[in-house]
Amino acid sequence: MAIDQTTVFDEKLQAQIAATAATAVKPGSAYTLIDFSAFSQGHYTEVVTRGIIEAPISAKLRDDVSERALRTFDACMTGQSAFARKSLLAAVVQVQSTATNDLAKSDILAALKDIGDKVRASPAADRVLFLASDMLENSSVASFYAHNTVRRVDPAVELRKANAAGLIADFGGARVYVIGAGLLSGDAKARNAYRDPQTMTALRQFWTLYFQQSNAKVQEFGAPALLSPISY
Incomplete structure (x- = not known):
């Protein structure tokens, strides 16, 4: 999971982010929370927390274990999942509490290369x-803004810029779910803050192409909310 510290989410999206993060914590899974931002003082890409939840005993093996031992193990597994979920959600809240719209740049492409x-x-x-x-890049490589508003990007042109800068990543075949794309936050009251459908379609097309080249697949592009739960 990765959270952009240059994006300030409203309460509804914060709740969806927390609920989605919580579902990632289950037996036999592992999670990592990363925050990223512009590369400015106090803001950079870093691993905030990570955890591993042990897999349960298989049904076949359970038949060979005493009931007392199983009760102890099951209680331990329940406690482990609860602790991991609580720790992850606390970290998510902490990351979101430090988000700001005041940073002049947003180096999403560079951060994703590291992620x-x-x-x-x-x-x-x-x-x-x-x-x-x-998902609104605003860096020395590319800017999705013009005249103080989000512009309609040309996906092919922006992808060539990312390639030229060596910022295509390799996500190892990951499935990608985005929440918050094109979000109106700090500029919601500003003139020209409206995101028209063509602008959002172009934004979606660019990131779909980017992740395809980066050995990943966009499963859902929440603009801004996810419409379906993530399948972990």
């Missing part, structure tokens, strides 16, 4: 990236 390395290194057979961000 891709971590996702690819995971030994999991099924890699899932839950990405909470407005």
